[in-house]
Amino acid sequence: MSNDAEPGKPDRFSNLCQTRGDQDLADLARGHGLSEAAAGAVAAIDAVMSKVRRSVQRRDFGRLILARIDPSLELSHLDAIIALSAVASDTPQDEVTVGVIAERMGIDPSRASRISAD
Incomplete structure (x- = not known):
């Protein structure tokens, strides 16, 4: 758990990097000569970047920062x-x-x- 969460409360972003990735993307990467580990990493990075992109679009990070500075903002x-x-x-x-x-x-x-x- 990161220090962004209150004690006893789950961190909203802790599962952001816990992903397996898209199997089709991993297959494509393997088909282009990447090793099993590299293909899995490419798929996982793609999945994490998609989650980050959605979080940015929903402005989750801005909300989190404002809540830490002053909840009334x-x-x-x-x-x-x-x-x-x-x-x-x-x-x-x-x-x-x-x-x-x-x-x-x-x-x-x-x-x-x-x-x-x-």
Whole structure:
């Protein structure tokens, strides 16, 4: 169990790397000259990468990080932080406006204003 889980609570990501992989992919790899071990590793890596891709799409890692920082934070707060850091590194302006945040996040200014206020 990793230290991401609370004591007595299962780690949500502990089974991420526990996979056998796709047998068809392993067969294909063996057919192209890979050893049994290498073909199994290719299939397992493919399966893990698929799980990671799905976790990223569902934003599981962002949720986990926010929960560890402050359980009251939402994903929109993380989006705003990322937008602010991108603006700060891209432009030498003195202040970041709500309009700039809205543009970077692809949302309307009123929503950006509410997120900024949080």
